[in-house]
Amino acid sequence: MTTDNVLIKVDNLCKSFDNVDVLKGINAEIHKGDVMVVIGASGSGKSTFLRCLNRLEEPTGGKIYFEGTDITDPSVNINIHRQKMGMVFQQFNLFPHMTVMKNLTLGPIKLLKKSKADAEKRAMELLERVGLADRATAYPSQLSGGQKQRIAIVRALCMDPDVMLFDEPTSALDPEMVGEVLEVMKQLAKEGMTMVVVTHEMGFAREVGTNVVFVDDGVIVEQGEPKEFFENPRNQRLKDFLSKVL
Amino acid sequence: MQDFFNGLYQSFVKTFITDDRWLQLLNGLLVTVEITLFAAVIGVVIGFLIAIVRSTYDMNLSGRKCRSFGDYILKVVNFICNIYITVIRGTPVVIQLMIMYFIVFASSRDGIIAAIISFGINSGAYVAEIVRSGIMSIDKGQFEASRSLGFDYKSTMVHVIIPQAFKNILPALGNEFIVLVKETSVAGYVAIQDLTYVGNLIRSRTYEAFFPLIAVALIYLVIVLILTFLLKKLERRLRSSDH
Numbered sequence: 001m002t003t004d005n006v007l008i009k010v011d012n013l014c015k016s017f018d019n020v021d022v023l024k025g026i027n028a029e030i031h032k033g034d035v036m037v038v039i040g041a042s043g044s045g046k047s048t049f050l051r052c053l054n055r056l057e058e059p060t061g062g063k064i065y066f067e068g069t070d071i072t073d074p075s076v077n078i079n080i081h082r083q084k085m086g087m088v089f090q091q092f093n094l095f096p097h098m099t100v101m102k103n104l105t106l107g108p109i110k111l112l113k114k115s116k117a118d119a120e121k122r123a124m125e126l127l128e129r130v131g132l133a134d135r136a137t138a139y140p141s142q143l144s145g146g147q148k149q150r151i152a153i154v155r156a157l158c159m160d161p162d163v164m165l166f167d168e169p170t171s172a173l174d175p176e177m178v179g180e181v182l183e184v185m186k187q188l189a190k191e192g193m194t195m196v197v198v199t200h201e202m203g204f205a206r207e208v209g210t211n212v213v214f215v216d217d218g219v220i221v222e223q224g225e226p227k228e229f230f231e232n233p234r235n236q237r238l239k240d241f242l243s244k245v246l
Numbered sequence: 247m248q249d250f251f252n253g254l255y256q257s258f259v260k261t262f263i264t265d266d267r268w269l270q271l272l273n274g275l276l277v278t279v280e281i282t283l284f285a286a287v288i289g290v291v292i293g294f295l296i297a298i299v300r301s302t303y304d305m306n307l308s309g310r311k312c313r314s315f316g317d318y319i320l321k322v323v324n325f326i327c328n329i330y331i332t333v334i335r336g337t338p339v340v341i342q343l344m345i346m347y348f349i350v351f352a353s354s355r356d357g358i359i360a361a362i363i364s365f366g367i368n369s370g371a372y373v374a375e376i377v378r379s380g381i382m383s384i385d386k387g388q389f390e391a392s393r394s395l396g397f398d399y400k401s402t403m404v405h406v407i408i409p410q411a412f413k414n415i416l417p418a419l420g421n422e423f424i425v426l427v428k429e430t431s432v433a434g435y436v437a438i439q440d441l442t443y444v445g446n447l448i449r450s451r452t453y454e455a456f457f458p459l460i461a462v463a464l465i466y467l468v469i470v471l472i473l474t475f476l477l478k479k480l481e482r483r484l485r486s487s488d489h
């Protein structure tokens with residue numbers, strides 16, 4: 001499994017909530033440096049799929065291999081693997097009782113056992129890259145939505161992850177703030193970060209995605225490179241979906 | 247008129263000065279404060295522990311089958327906690343105090359220790375429910391963000407959930423302490439010479455009801471006002487962190 005450059009391999013992933021089957025056998029491979037964009041109608045299971053990848057939702061069937069390890073095995077310590085899988089939420093979920101700097105350094109200090117100085121230095125570098133160095137001492141409630149989300153991305157990056165999972169990172173933002181967050185994500189992709197992005201931003205999918213997958217009713221019904229995917233969709237449901245969102 | 251003030255003066259002297267009765271009141275006050283303080287500490291410790299057990303159960307096991315040995319332990323402990331809360335909240339504190347003093351502490355008859363433990367256990371049940379509601383009121387996203395960074399359940403509680411919950415529950419917790427101070431006034435049932443007991447004692451010795459009872463009432467009021475003031479200050483300090 002560790003051969004070639006497969007970072008995450010999803011094998012027949014299933015998830016049901018109280019006998020409602022939400023994911024019905026998802027297969028996917030995410031390679032290092034990939035930007036996989038996941039699209040689909042509301043309720044199709046995109047978030048559930050993403051959240052199974054770091055076991056925020058417990059899969060009810062199938063396997064997920066991350067860096068060669070089957071992380072669905074109950075005996076693995078999922079916390080160790082989560083350190084390597086950054087996650088960004090629609091609602092930001094910054095810790096409101098901590099300053100931005102505390103938000104960014106909590107994980108590195110407590111989990112990676114970095115010194116406070118090292119953690120703060122790294123956080124500051126990343127803050128500068130997203131243009132928020134001057135907000136280090138602010139509390140989340142003092143930030144705009146776009147700033148919060150950029151900080152949330154930086155918080156995940158401070159753990160030095162191997163993959164970043166994004167669940168509709170721009171859906172809760174005012175339209176004028178969407179651009180600044182997408183810009184950061186674009187930059188990340190350009191630097192070679194492996195990313196799995198659930199989004200409704202088709203422009204982003206087309207421009208940044210290395211492959212796009214369409215989830216419908218708990219399965220991936222079509223996937224491909226963005227150009228081919230958007231110009232020549234084959235599946236009828238995908239055609240309908242694209243005609244609505246494009 | 248002269249007689250009236252003279253009488254008032256006599257009553258005052260009888261209540262506070264004769265036999266150093268002000269000193270008795272002061273000792274009563276100290277007993278009340280001592281019982282309240284230690285009981286509050288016990289109550290907070292018990293309360294937080296039980297709240298963590300109960301919310302851990304609610305978040306992880308509620309409506310789900312046990313899968314590991316740990317799950318069964320949690321289930322049993324949660325069940326015991328529920329019984330504890332039900333029994334403590336379902337019976338009068340005076341009865342609990344008397345059971346503690348006349349049955350559990352029957353051989354030693356150490357009233358103050360019995361009272362501290364008894365009021366602590368009683369308060370714990372109420373604190374537990376306050377803390378639990380505080381924990382459950384924290385947005386699920388906070389929990390998920392912390393877990394997604396790689397924090398385990400316990401560290402998530404310690405660094406992310408409890409600090410936020412604590413801020414939210416502070417007013418309710420403060421209220422619980424205020425109730426506790428006043429509830430200790432039944433300590434006289436087990437021969438503890440607390441503030442209320444001393445006040446009543448002076449009343450019966452001097453046949454003067456007015457001064458001793460009003461004085462005792464005022465002292466409680468002052469304690470409560472001081473507590474309220476301190477809590478407000480603490481609340482303001484904590485709140486200043488998220489504007």
Ligand SMILES: Nc1ncnc2c1ncn2[C@@H]1O[C@H](COP(=O)(O)OP(=O)(O)OP(=O)(O)O)[C@@H](O)[C@H]1O
Pocket residue numbers: 017022040041042043044045046047048049
């Ligand atoms: N915790 C849960 N308990 C029960 N059902 C759930 C739970 N989470 C999700 N579901 C159900 O699973 C289905 C898929 O949900 P999911 O959130 O994955 O959809 P989605 O594709 O992300 O939709 P959206 O675009 O609206 O975010 C929905 O029908 C939803 O009601």
Ligand SMILES: [Mg+2]
Pocket residue numbers: 046047048168
């Ligand atoms: Mg979703």
